[in-house]
Amino acid sequence: MSNIIKQIEQEQLKQNVPSFRPGDTLEVKVWVVEGSKRRLQAFEGVVIAIRNRGLHSAFTLRKVSNGV
Structure with missing residues (x-):
């Protein structure tokens, strides 16, 4: 079973x-439905965290607005 999932x-x-x-600046584009x-x-x-988990990977960005 585990082999099939992998x-x-x-x-x-x-x-x-x-x-x-972390420390790199990224631009992410997302489709928004209204x-x-x-x-x-x-x-x-700015990337502040990366979690490498295969399909469940994620990264966290901190937006900088007006220098804050």
Whole structure:
């Protein structure tokens, strides 16, 4: 059972993710749905944490607004 899950996770992993580290500045674009409209919203911030867990990986950005 565990081997099947690992195999499926390997197939789902994206291979073209750029490498980044804490302290780097990233711009993330997210699709936002408002009613029947859909738009692409950009969010820029500094990476403060990375959690590498295969398909369950995550990173945390801190947005800087007006120097704060």
